[in-house]
Amino acid sequence: MSSQSANQTATATDAGADVPIDPVTVEVIGNAIASIADEMGETLVRASYSTNIKERRDCSTVIFDGKGRTLYQAEHIPIHLGSLMGVIDEILVRHDLSTIADGDIFIGNDAYTGGGTHLPDIVLASPIFHDGRLVGWATNLAHHADFVDRAHAHIFQEGLRIPPIRIQKAGLIQQDVFELILLNCQVPHERRADLRAQMAANSFGVKRFHALCERYGVDLLERVFDELLDYAERRMRAGIASIPDGHYEFQDIFECDEFPEQLTFRVAIDVEGDEMTLDFRGNPPQVRASLNMVETALLATVYYAVKTVTDPEAPPNAGLFRPIKVISSPGSILSASEPAAVNGRTNTCQRVVDLVHGALADAIPERIIAACNGAVTSTTFSGINPRTGAFYVYLETLGGGFGARATKDGLDGVQVHITNTSNLPIEGLEMEYPLRVERYELVRDSGGPGTWRGGMGFNRTIRVVEHDCRVDARGTRHLTAPWGLFGGLEGGRFSVQTEAGEVARNHGMLELKDGETISVTTPGAGGYGEPSGRDPELVKKDLAEDRISKKTAEEIYGLR
């Protein structure tokens, strides 16, 4: 450190707690925190073994301050904040602060005691001490593609539940704990390497945070953290204030292939000045299926949904949450109580985003988009890999249509809303698993027609090679389609095909023999505005590119 910066630090500290910190110092330190979280994420991806993390980037990193408040979430997967935001509180409930020391790493995944939202998302949290004081937490979450071929009547069937406990104590790995966890995993070799990568990511974060403490001093940092949260709060308030005051309601039908009923989801939103209240009371009770959301999942989803229509660029920290009040009924599908199963909760989360957007559509039509594909369609293949003789698990969540917007089309074939995982490259998939991708292509007419067309869903067809395997293919939007807005029509639906034809709803696990294929079609997205308002040149272009059929062009768009 140069003498110059030391002087600056001293001046700022001496100025005393009542003098506001200049906005520039706040900006500088905010950037530094952001880069720590970003770099932790890169370390995790690059050092990990399982395809779901190294290629699909199904992981997130968050830096917390010493009080357990979110300072920054790296831009990976929004729903992961739901797991991360509760974990520090849970650690502090279970462990006396005086017993927590430098070099400890906590591990947890439980949705009811571990601060998690489903069991495959394993969180590692490292306390950061400076001069004996707890100043922050470096945390990361990785979705481990494990705990497969399970039932989902309640959470005990879904995998190993881990409350927040130490996997490392004062720098020493707790081998007993590690082995207990690995014994309960179906692909232990990947889990060991991935957990090691998670530890490396945290130790990197701790080191960088220490350097920041050295540079600025803890007193100044803590005041800056307050200011960073206040800043995000101000931005969020400014964003909410730009929405006309009022009471807004919306309801929507939710169905999935795990239970036969169609459920009605609802929300009531009150916007008053720069505050917003979202009331989710009156939603259906929790179900004996994997679709339940715990409260932190609901909060993370709502924060995401509100941020998209208020201030997408606001720093993702705990200050954003302050002007947003969420009310829900414990024991409901959107705010489940133990022991509800939660594994497939993201499908439900996507529809909560739709609820929030749908309710606000009339208030801020230029910012709201038509319904996105509304699902996190997933395929999980497992079996014995004939090339290695070892059990394998290949998880892929599939994107689909992104809703049409007020001034442009939606995006084709992307992950939407609360997730943003990558696909696994075909060449990576086939080198690693005894599977072959036969087709990967957009689905004609799946983008909801409108003045602006909804994004297209896609089809991915996979052939089983030289073994028999089990496939769990799940999704929603089988019976209902993503809705359009202001005259825009609905997008395409979800379906699963095998050689035997279309797979029925409520199918459960599929067993595929050597050489058989499975073909999954993901939902598209809704259109925006009347189809008759679409520029005929765009209709012709879509037709020429085979994104829409001749029938759609003529009958829906009226192309002659």
Added chain:
Amino acid sequence: MSSLRIGVDSGGTFTDVCMLEEETGRFSVWKLSSTPSDPSVAIAGGAGEIISRYGGDDAQVSFFGHGTTVATNALIQGRGAKCGLITSDGFRDLLDLGRQRRPHLYDLQADKPEALVPRDRRLEVSERIHYDGTVEREPSEDEIRAAARQLRAAGAEAVAVCFLYSFVDTEHEAKVEAILKEELGDSFLTTSHEVCPEFREYERLSTTVVNAFLGPVMRGYLERLSPRLAETGINVPPFITQSNGGTITFETAAKLPVRTVLSGPSTGVIGAVETGRAVGVDNIITFDMGGTSTDVSLIERGRPRTTTEAEVHGYPIKSPMIDIHTVGAGGGSIAYVDSGGLLKVGPRSAGADPGPVCYGLGNEEPTVTDANVAMGVLNGEALLGGRMKIDRSASLAAIEKLGSGLGLSMEETAAGIIRVVTANMARAIRLISVQRGHDPRDYCLMPFGGGGPVHAGRLARELGMDRILVPRNPGILCALGLLLTDIRRDFSVTRRMSAEPANLQAIQDAVDGLKSDAEDWFDSEGIGADRRRVLVTTDMRYAGQNYELQVPLPEGGADGFFDHLVENFNQAYQRQYDYTAPDEGIEIVTFRLEAYGVVEKPSFEKYEEGDADPSAALIDKRRVYKPEIGDYVESPVYDRDKLKAGNVVPGPAIVEQMDSTTLILPGQIGQIDTHLNLVIREGVH
């Protein structure tokens, strides 16, 4: 008869021509306005002028190097060729689907960059090779011809061919290319195995398609430029810079234009390498600050850090590139207060026209340059050696207005703008250094571009760096770099195998293959045996990971080869991740060979070291605001051209020259070295 080396850096506004006399090491510069409708006019014109002006009639050009933004601009502006694409059946939509991530996590209005080939010009042929090289289906001649005719009918000027696993087996792509050549004649054809024979189909596809998109543009450009150069009397084969900092012949550039997308900034980095080499500095962080953006890169032991993959204007490109990180902030970046009440700078820029408020050309929002003018760091009357008149009072008014919204004085606001910019730059440098395991304090900061030397002092302090080297001509380092780059081509091949002695022969075969490709290339470029250099590396990882670390391949034979190789990997891994996993297997994925045709580096002119007193160069004194003490300090202003080797300039001081201004902070000491570089260090307290 004097022998001349000529470099031309063709930018959007200016074309910089520089010339080096080989015998004397003397260097001259000529700057003229670019001719955007046909850049070759200014390039050839400038070269002609500099030859006649400085070289005389009997001059002979021994080298011609060229850096261009033709490829970059075509990509940014979407003005490439009308393309077609042929893929394995079932996969034409890979170009849309990409990696399935959306462009922005929260912004619902964000868009993906437009696909460079529309869906109706993406055709599929019945073709499939498996991961292990097994051929399942070979494309038939009939369907290839049918596809070719369909693309011809659609008016495709360029066609890209990309099949799965073409890096394992090139035959199907080669077959298609041969038939397309018959059917499509002079269309630009490109295959993924030639452009990027590596794993991950989408990134390979994207790179190949970008190459097709740029092909006809680059070919047309070079076809116009070559005859013009010949008319000028340049009879040597001209070279063009690639993104990796090396040069290639026009013929190679016409085939692989995707490799030139960072042609411009990469030459600046080479200029920095050579400037450092002349004075024995080989660990450098470059800081190239222009009007709208800033490029930073890291040079370790005389070698720029490189990367094999980057997103350029939203398009993933896999090709060897100098690892240049760009931030959208430069002298023209606009400062504003955002909705949360924080001071922000950029990425919106006033550019060169209307430019900063002080130019008086109509912009009213304060920029970084205005902050420097207001604080007295930049000359308040004129810039660019007197050519650009400055209205300082306009800067003051604009900044005061901005500050009133923040409750800050004019000076505090100006200083705040500089601090925000410095923080942005520091973050960029951390990204290319700390994030990759390098401590910036082990490096010398080399600022160039118009704005680099203005901000380098504070940036170095922010990062704890205690040495700054400001080149003699910081504004034209890119043009200088052109004269000094080696001819270079990179070869790679993916051959996944475990790092164990049983694979020694396979490794040897892979390396021999690359070496033989390199020899063929050396022959085709006419590079003599004494100028040929190759560097072989391998990308390695723990078996199970998908990201590799580039590791030097040990020299010599089998003895201890694997121990060395594993040791090299462990060192690289420990540095990157802070742990190693000795119980895990190690895998080799890709072999890489860098082939250099070494260009003889002329020695720069060297000056006698004189005494320390700089007073002969003192031209002015002015009050400069120092946020560190919250007041103005009277600071001497020196003329860079009059400073002599050995002169010592203690801060606070300003050093002005035509193309830049250097700020030396209180506590820093500047000294002119024997190559007339200005070296700034923290003083001893």
